[in-house]
Amino acid sequence: MERICLAEDLTxxxxIHGSWRLREWNYSKEQILDLIEFCLEQGITTFDHADIYGNYTCESLFGEALALKPSLRGQIEIVTKCGIKLASKYGLKHYDTSKEHIIASVHQSLKNFRTDYIDVLLIHRPDPFMNPEEVAEAFTQLKKEGKVRYFGVSNFKRSQFNMLQSYLDFPLVTNQIEVSAYHLENIDDGTVDLCLEKRIPPMVWSPLAGGKIFTADDEKAVRLRDTLERIKNELGAETIDEVLYAWLLVHPARMMPIVGSGKKERISLAVRALKLPLRREQWFDILQSSMGHEIP
Amino acid sequence: MERICLAEDLTxxxxIHGSWRLREWNYSKEQILDLIEFCLEQGITTFDHADIYGNYTCESLFGEALALKPSLRGQIEIVTKCGIKLASKYGLKHYDTSKEHIIASVHQSLKNFRTDYIDVLLIHRPDPFMNPEEVAEAFTQLKKEGKVRYFGVSNFKRSQFNMLQSYLDFPLVTNQIEVSAYHLENIDDGTVDLCLEKRIPPMVWSPLAGGKIFTADDEKAVRLRDTLERIKNELGAETIDEVLYAWLLVHPARMMPIVGSGKKERISLAVRALKLPLRREQWFDILQSSMGHEIP
Amino acid sequence: MERICLAEDLTxxxxIHGSWRLREWNYSKEQILDLIEFCLEQGITTFDHADIYGNYTCESLFGEALALKPSLRGQIEIVTKCGIKLASKYGLKHYDTSKEHIIASVHQSLKNFRTDYIDVLLIHRPDPFMNPEEVAEAFTQLKKEGKVRYFGVSNFKRSQFNMLQSYLDFPLVTNQIEVSAYHLENIDDGTVDLCLEKRIPPMVWSPLAGGKIFTADDEKAVRLRDTLERIKNELGAETIDEVLYAWLLVHPARMMPIVGSGKKERISLAVRALKLPLRREQWFDILQSSMGHEIP
Known part of the structure; x- marks a missing residue:
């Protein structure tokens, strides 16, 4: 599988495989291990997590599976996040990007994963109460201690990215954002432009719009389904999912879609999409179906 | 006529004269030549085109007229654009800013104009599927070959401009944007600010709002007409068109309005507007009529 | 009181005390002097003005009070603004950031304050008709002549700030913006991010939302009042005003709220807010009450 370079020694x-629903699958650790190995066979080596996924349980579930075969750690990249505190644990949902919380969260993640390093740590959401000096201190300390190799952000808009970057001595390596044929906001508002400008490949969440395209009855979903169905047939693809993944994969920003499924077949079809020769006209056909009007 | 410097050896x-309706005028090549010479007498030396104007015909119409008097080529600046593919030719309207298409489009434009160089080539619309590395390669090759002297963009927002610029070894020389007393979007959203920041003078399309101000019945148009009529009288101008042009011409961003008319009288009145001493209070009077409320 | 560094020799x-309603208080110059001295006792040394406050009268009222005790001038920082022309004096409200007007306005301010220097001059509003070269010339001349020590802006968005800054040889030292728990626009749109990125502490106007929170019946105001009331009790504060000030003061952007009151008690409670240990969860509780929904 194609690999994307994020830093000198990081691809x-x-x-990417995503674990935000890992707990819901109710897999044993053997089953999770099997899923990880299936991903590796497919060429998927990067695994996306967050401290809070599964109400603070998914990292551990993944770590327990990994512990069954410790040699796997060197073959994968672990991405995790911090900065959100859930109501379940803290009474009121809020963000916390204090130095203290970032470091404590990473220490807990390391324990959960049974590893001694995180490949990339992301700030989960732009925090309107962020003290960028504290974030920089936390990142610098974690890097120096070898606990986190690289840092990025998630859901950051341009002003937020530029602001935080200005406090760091090293470049943020990614911005994990929501993009799909159904959800164009980050294309429209310049967030993807900034990724291209800064030469950082975005990780992409909800590449299938959380399933909305398959089930929703709103006009946009209906229009999109029709177009995707037609293009699926033109391309000889098996599912419109593949077309949706291809729509991201052919984009020049080197988007890295996160597949959040525990089913091997659904992981495979994302991988198959890499070979789907979606053409420029088809890309715009899908775009315009989503917009509901012709481009100007 | 005042000249605006866009680069060391480009003014x-x-x-500016605009040819997007050139075909509709149904002029013979002699008549078009006459129009070009009229422009030159008025001091207008810059002619704005696009590959797609008149459904891919306007460049040729202009080129045929130019061929009647080849010595004119050295006295004018030709601006043209590429990057849009029309449904009439391609089945589905879409953008194409691939290296291949940019170069092919310029080659066709050179043939159409019967010239061996374009003064300034613009990317017609921000392309959400743009590969900026390909654009940079195309621009660099065309520049090296002497086929295009300078490059710019059209309708680009700030993030799009900064992104593309970051891939180029030379500065973009203009951004062609819509601005008029009726259409304030590019003033409101910071696009004009960016032109000032980057020291690039914007070319301005639809300086008369495509005629809306003269005919539309919406409240904004009615308010504007009243104010323009009053200020026309204060200034002793003959038409509100002149006031509309003056509103752009007195702005510090060195806006260059594109006059898209085939009628000599309408070209003349844009030129006359250069001498209209529109005062700051009047500029704001017009602005506030457009906004529909007082400035804060 | 904590002091905020804006430049090498400026804190x-x-x-900050604000004088925009100074005329409405109908104070004698002795009373104004008493108010100034009260502020100084509290540690408030910075006084915010504008040429136009009180329909061009507030600077003089303050200056007359200051003249009663000239030794005070060295103990305070005077901030004033220019760039708005009111209808009362000019027939039509408009902006004027011409070199001529900036310089004339400062000369008048110096007379009004009976001083020979302004500490910081702000452009009052982003002027869509601004000629940044003229602003730069005016600032440079005023700085050279010692009439103004430092310069800033007010109500500038990111594109406006970056544009003007690019014409200046010295950094703007502040952006005076509206922020309160009720008015989140400048947090949402990246203006506060830019302040952090540029390392400039914002001066904050309407920190109590002009009283809306106390009296308005809209859902947002009602929600906010409830939350502020609850948190006031949690913190043992006396008024929700203190909680509102604290909400700004604990923010990492080093916001400097402007207290625009002539009543000593209301000034004191802003000062008391400096010691209110508002916690992160409480900050977000207030934020979410204002937004009307949970953070994502």
Missing amino acids: FSRI | FSRI | FSRI
Whole structure:
């Protein structure tokens, strides 16, 4: 599988596996291990997590599986996040990007994963109460201690990215954002432009719009389904999912879609999408179906 | 006529002639030549085109007229654009800013104009599927070959401009944007600010709002007409068109309005507007009529 | 009181006194002097003005009070603004950031304050008709002549700030913006991010939302009042005003709230807010009450 370079000694697999629903799958650690190994066979080596996924349980579930075969750690990249505190644990949902919380969260993540380093740590959400000097101190300390190799952000808009970057001595390596044929906001508002300008490949969450395209009855979803169905047939693809993944994969920003499924077949179809020769006209056909009007 | 410096050896006439409706005028090549010579007498030396104007015909119409008097080529600046593919030719309207298409489009434009160089080539619209590395390669090759002297963009927002610029070894020389007393979007959203920051004078399309101000019944148009009529009288101008042009011409961003008319009288009145001493209070009077409320 | 560093030899008191309603208080010059001295006792040394406050009268009222005790001038920082022309004096409200007007306005301010220097001059509003070269010339001349020590802006968005800054040889030292728990626009749109990125502490106007929070019946105001009331009790504060000030004061951007009151008690409570240990969860509780929904 194609690999994307994020830093001198860091590459990600073009397709990333996401664990935000890992707990819901109710897998045993053997089953999770099996899923990880299936991903590796497919060429997927990058695994996306967050401290809070599964109400603070997914990192551990993944770590327990990994502990069954410790040699796997060197073959994968672990991405995790911090900065959100959930109501379940803290009474009121809020963000915390204090130095203290970032470091404590990473220490807990290391324990959960049974590893001694995180490949990339992301700030989960732009925090309107962020003290960028504290974030910089936390990142610098974690890097120096070898606990986190690289840093990035998630859901950051341009002003937020530029602001935080200005406090760091090293470049942020990615911005994990929501993009899909259904959700164009980050294309429209210049967030993807900034990724291209800064030469950072975005990780992409909800590449299938959380399933909305398959089930929703709103006009946009209906229009999109029709177009995707037609283009699926033109391309000889098996599912419109593949077309949706291809729509991201052919984009010049080197988007890395996160596949959040525990089913091997659904992981495979994302991988198959890498070979789908979606053409420029088809890309715009899908775009315009989503917009609901012709481009100007 | 005042000339605006865009690069060390490139100046534009303050008023630019635009050819997007050239085909509709149904002029013979002699008539088009006459129009070009009329422009030159008025001091207008810069002519704005696009590959797609008149459904891919306007460049040729202009080129045929130019061929009647080849010595004119050295006296004018030709601006043209590429990057849009029309449904009439391509089945589905879409953008194409691939290296291949940019170069092919310029080659066709050179043939159409019967010239061996374009003064300034613009990317017609921000392309959400743009590969800026390909654009940079195309621009660099065309520059090296002497086929295009300078490059710019059209309708680019700040993030799009900064992104593309970051891939180029030379500065973009203009951004062609829509601005008029009726259409304030590019003033409101910071696009004009960016032109000032980057020291690039914007070319301005639809300086008369495509005629909306003269005919539309919406409240904004009615308010504007009243104010323009009053200020026309204060200034002793003959038409509100002149006031609309003056509103752009007195702005510090060195806006270069594009006059898209085939009628000599309408070209003349844009030129006359250069001498209209529109005062700051009047500029704000017009602005506030457009906004529909007082400035804060 | 904590002091905020804006430049090598310029600090402001964390709480700033604002004079935009100075005329309405109908104070004698002795009373105004008493108010100034009260502020100084509290540690407030920075006084915010504008040429136009009180329909061009507030600077003089303050200056007359200052003249009663000239030794005070060296103990305070005077901030004033220019760039708005009111209808009362000019027939039509408009902006004027011409070199001529900036310089004339400062000369008048110096007379009004009976001083020979202004500490910081702000452009009052982003002027869509601004000629940044003229602003730069005016600033440079005023600085050279010692009439103004430092320069800033007010109500500038990111594109406006970056544009003007690019014409200046010295950094703007502040952006005076509206921020309160009720008015989140400048947090949402990246203006506060830019302040952090540029390392400039913002002066904050309407920190209590002009009283809306106390009296308005809209859902947002009602929600906010409830939350502020609850948190006031949690913190043992006396008024929700203190909680509102604290909400700004604990923010990492080093916001400097402007207290625009002539009543000593209301000034004191802003000062008391400096010691209110508002916690992160409480900050977000207030934020979410204002937004009307949970953070994502």
